[in-house]
Amino acid sequence: MQEPEIIKYLNGTASSREEKEIEDWIVSSDQNAKKFNLLKARHIASTFPETSNGIQMDKAHSTFSDALKTASDMKCRRLSILRFAAILAMALGMGYFYTGDSFVKEPEPIVPDDAITLQLENGDIQIISEGSKAKVMDSEGNLVGAQNGTQLVYKNNESAVGESVLNKLTVPYGKRFDVVLSDGTHIFLNAGTSLTYPIKFIKGKERQVFLKGEAFFDVAKDTDHPFLVQVEDLNVRVLGTRFNISSYPEDILVNTTLVEGSVSIYAKEDPYDASTSSLLEPGYKAEWNKKDKNISIEETDVALHTAWVRGKVVFRHLPFKSIVKKLERHYDVAITNHNKVLDDEFFTASFDVETIEQVFEVFKMNYGIDYKIINNEVIIN
Numbered sequence: 001m002q003e004p005e006i007i008k009y010l011n012g013t014a015s016s017r018e019e020k021e022i023e024d025w026i027v028s029s030d031q032n033a034k035k036f037n038l039l040k041a042r043h044i045a046s047t048f049p050e051t052s053n054g055i056q057m058d059k060a061h062s063t064f065s066d067a068l069k070t071a072s073d074m075k076c077r078r079l080s081i082l083r084f085a086a087i088l089a090m091a092l093g094m095g096y097f098y099t100g101d102s103f104v105k106e107p108e109p110i111v112p113d114d115a116i117t118l119q120l121e122n123g124d125i126q127i128i129s130e131g132s133k134a135k136v137m138d139s140e141g142n143l144v145g146a147q148n149g150t151q152l153v154y155k156n157n158e159s160a161v162g163e164s165v166l167n168k169l170t171v172p173y174g175k176r177f178d179v180v181l182s183d184g185t186h187i188f189l190n191a192g193t194s195l196t197y198p199i200k201f202i203k204g205k206e207r208q209v210f211l212k213g214e215a216f217f218d219v220a221k222d223t224d225h226p227f228l229v230q231v232e233d234l235n236v237r238v239l240g241t242r243f244n245i246s247s248y249p250e251d252i253l254v255n256t257t258l259v260e261g262s263v264s265i266y267a268k269e270d271p272y273d274a275s276t277s278s279l280l281e282p283g284y285k286a287e288w289n290k291k292d293k294n295i296s297i298e299e300t301d302v303a304l305h306t307a308w309v310r311g312k313v314v315f316r317h318l319p320f321k322s323i324v325k326k327l328e329r330h331y332d333v334a335i336t337n338h339n340k341v342l343d344d345e346f347f348t349a350s351f352d353v354e355t356i357e358q359v360f361e362v363f364k365m366n367y368g369i370d371y372k373i374i375n376n377e378v379i380i381n
Contacts, residue, residue, distance in 0.1 A: 003039065152169065171213075183222060210229075210231075242261060243256060255285055262281060267293065312352050317346045339380050
């Protein structure tokens with residue numbers, strides 16, 4: 001059912017035959033009913049005057065009640081409910097619920113700090129429970145993907161056209177998660193990372209995503225649609241390749257490490273130009289300095305930068321102040337260092353299934369670091 005036909009129905013300008021067709025369509029499936037009510041909620045909400053708190057809920061309540069009172073028989077009552085139930089849907093969508101006499105504001109849901117979340121295009125936030133299965137729906141009730149354990153998989157819809165609709169996946173400290181986009185690109189998200197991406201890619205346009213934190217990309221090859229990752233003031237452009245990007249807000253450097261294929265790196269404000277962008281080859285790392293906007297490229301051990309995908313924490317000749325940041329993200333702990341001499345000392349270590357207590361026991365045994373753990377805080381003396 002098309003939107004203009006539904007708007008005619010809501011405005012009362014549809015013919016009897018059109019009304020019946022729409023009503024039959026509504027009751028034919030839960031998905032149709034949900035889509036219809038969401039559209040009605042937006043349409044009816046636009047007809048009410050706003051106050052400082054939004055829509056005048058007393059008028060919405062009055063309109064809904066009057067519609068039910070004037071229904072003289074079951075058929076009329078059914079039509080009235082179909083036409084005005086959207087007011088209730090609108091109220092629920094705004095965070096209100098009906099008590100029988102009035103609409104009451106419902107408390108905003110509290111999202112735990114340690115929850116993986118998915119923000120939909122309409123701003124709604126869903127909590128992702130690890131290990132479970134769930135469907136991913138858009139604001140109109142259409143199925144766009146599904147969760148299976150620690151992975152979200154979006155439906156392949158390459159031929160779709162229209163405006164791009166974005167979702168945002170956020171992974172807190174202490175957790176990892178991955179997502180398969182509609183084109184088959186597989187992205188692994190490290191702790192403390194958020195990724196904003198389209199639920200479908202638009203034919204004829206670049207495949208663009210936005211990253212804060214760290215992620216490993218296995219990009220599906222598509223020569224007609226380059227894949228673009230935007231981080232800070234930097235663009236990373238690829239066709240089909242595997243690479244790692246680390247771009248945490250608190251870090252001064254944005255690191256891009258290439259496993260296979262090739263990537264071009266250039267400033268966000270600049271248009272793409274193959275002759276002026278920096279080309280990265282497999283086994284090399286590009287460091288972008290956020291302050292001076294300079295980029296340096298050097299050969300590197302790729303395994304050091306991708307070990308986190310396998311759940312490992314690896315340090316090789318790394319200053320302790322950088323190690324502290326990585327441990328805080330990986331274990332979701334706060335580390336307070338009162339021994340500032342340690343900050344610029346370099347350490348080499350590798351951890352896998354160890355707890356944070358075991359990690360610091362290793363530091364204590366091998367390097368004489370004195371520490372204590374209270375609740376979720378590590379205090380270094």
